[in-house]
Amino acid sequence: MYKKLSAISLIHTSIIIYWAFLYRQALLFSEGVGLNLLSMLIFGTLYIYFYGCLSGRQAFSHKDLFCLIGSFLPLAVLLRQDVPYPTIWLVTSLGVTVSQYLRRERLRTFSLLPLSKKATQIFTSLFVLFLMLIIYLLNLEVALVQLFIHLIFWVCEQWLIFYLKEKENTYEKLYQIYYLSDYLAQDRNEFARLIHDEVIQDIYAAKNLLAIKSPDITYTKEVLTQLEAKARDIMNFYQNHLFENMKLEDNLLTIFQSIRVLYPQKKLDIQYQIEDTLSQSMDQATVRLVCILTKELINNIYKHSQGTYLSYQIQQVGQDILIELESDGADDQDIEEIQASKRGVLLMKMLVNTQSGELNYQLNADVLTTKILLKGGPHEAINS
8 A cells, every 4th residue: 555655645746846847947837727727636636546545455556557647647748838639638637537546435435634524624615715815815826826735735645654654563563462462372272281181181190090999109100200201391391481501502402302302203303503602692682582483493393394304503694693494394385374374473573573683484395494584783672
């Protein structure tokens, strides 16, 4: 939508500049009534296109560009003196505009102002009367008056575009917060199912073993020992804190191990390369961010990939941090699901954006490559 609004505003800017040039060169159409009508026609065309753009919200296309040129170019041509065949130019502009946007069902709510229809009519009437009074008292030239009005309209266009852009940014933040809350809710449900299936069932089993007439103490101890190890693995995976006294490499290796034990059926050959100097050059907030992103990426590979290997590399490039992951067993459907993801991938994008970074996926045959670039310098703090 903003490409279309910007294109309309750019065309209006060009018309204003062309109008001023013709006036300075004494080539502007000099008929007072005719110039007023032509100016009002330009206003009406701008109004129709802005309204159509806001109400339709379709993406900007080549057809829209041709229609904009077809509507406004003939009107710009008519601003010059002694234009041949003016009727043809006028009919061409009106025909393109009417065929493109003007629809009978839209006339009932035809307003760009944030006012009711009645308030809009009152405001327009008062504004026109006040403007006519000023023009009469100052005895202003028609060309300058109309050009001044166009400048006012142009300023309002810019306000509208910036206002809508800010609204879009606010909507995008709310959109991300909604899906982040949904992601957290799903994560809690998954954690609850994991506790039920992996912990509570073993507790029931141990309880039943101890309830029988001749309890098997040895086997019960074995069940509880396995339960302790399983609970510790789950705790390591879901923990929110890091071992601050450990190096970055040790924290990353702990993440690799905690995820591997949760997927015993997956036999991925993990290869990693961690630059030694990163532990000294990275602050604690960046280390936390790297660990969160690494945990999410590797867990997704274990959870969704049918591959045989996983390659992880992290290095410093200037002041930036570059993380690269590569794994096999992916296909076109996987990359489509990643691009359409509203959960884990969206969370990672939000976290990467706090470092003014980039997150990119690339599929080559069945090999999926993920690259994360975290910009150096001060950024927003990350709370895991």
